Amino acid sequence: MREFCDSISSYVSKQLKFSNISIYQKLNVVMSNKVYDLQYKCQLDDNVLVVAVCYFTQYLQTQQINKISAALNVFSTCAVLASKYIDDDSFQSEFFSDKLQIESETLSQLEMHVCQALQYNFALEQNQLVNIQQQLDEILVNNSNTPKMSFLEE
Numbered sequence: 589m590r591e592f593c594d595s596i597s598s599y600v601s602k603q604l605k606f607s608n609i610s611i612y613q614k615l616n617v618v619m620s621n622k623v624y625d626l627q628y629k630c631q632l633d634d635n636v637l638v639v640a641v642c643y644f645t646q647y648l649q650t651q652q653i654n655k656i657s658a659a660l661n662v663f664s665t666c667a668v669l670a671s672k673y674i675d676d677d678s679f680q681s682e683f684f685s686d687k688l689q690i691e692s693e694t695l696s697q698l699e700m701h702v703c704q705a706l707q708y709n710f711a712l713e714q715n716q717l718v719n720i721q722q723q724l725d726e727i728l729v730n731n732s733n734t735p736k737m738s739f740l741e742e
Contacts, residue, residue, distance in 0.1 A: 593623040595727040596637055599720075603648055604659055615656050622660050626667045629687045639670035641720050642712050647705050664688050665698040673710045 597620035606612045626632050626640075643666040653659045668684045681699070685692040 590620075590624065591728055592634060592637075592724075593627060594620050595724045596620075596623045596641055598727050599641060599723055600644060600659070600663060603645055604653055611656065615659060618656060618660060619663065622664060625688065626664065630667070630671075630684060632667060632671055636670045636674050637667060638717060638720055638724070639674060639712065640667035641724070642716050643670055643702070643706060643710075645720070647702060651705050661690065661694075661698055662702060664690065665695065665702045668695070669699060669702060669706075669710065 597616050600619055600623075601612055601616040604612075604615065606615060623637065627634075627637060632640075640663065644663050647662060647666065651662075653662060664684075668681065671684075681695055682692055684690075685695045688695070690698070
């Protein structure tokens with residue numbers, strides 16, 4: 589569902605707090621395409637993407653991102669880590685590297701960087717997930733006539 593990808597993109601773009609509106613708008617468009625690629629090319633479900641948003645938000649608490657390309661790579665890496673954490677039978681890094689067109693070595697380095705920034709703590713509190721879900725629901729409802737959905741109920 590493209591609306592879900594757009595809601596994640598909007599949320600993530602706002603978290604980055606770029607002051608230049610044209611950069612923010614460009615980020616929102618390219619991030620939406622990246623989330624769409626993650627969901628469909630990499631076969632990630634909504635739950636994995638919600639966890640990726642949580643990881644990305646935690647990452648931003650200790651790290652600063654100043655470039656759109658860096659934001660895309662870090663969010664993609666958060667999605668890869670979320671997939672590995674949630675799905676025991678997750679694809680290997682080579683699969684993600686191929687689908688996301690990020691060199692395998694670069695993706696491995698990004699994974700290590702994000703793991704260190706998260707202090708290797710991948711467990712999330714239920715309230716974190718609910719908070720992110722509510723914010724994504726709000727964006728979904730505000731951007732369309734779509735009724736609220738629960739991405740965590742499956």
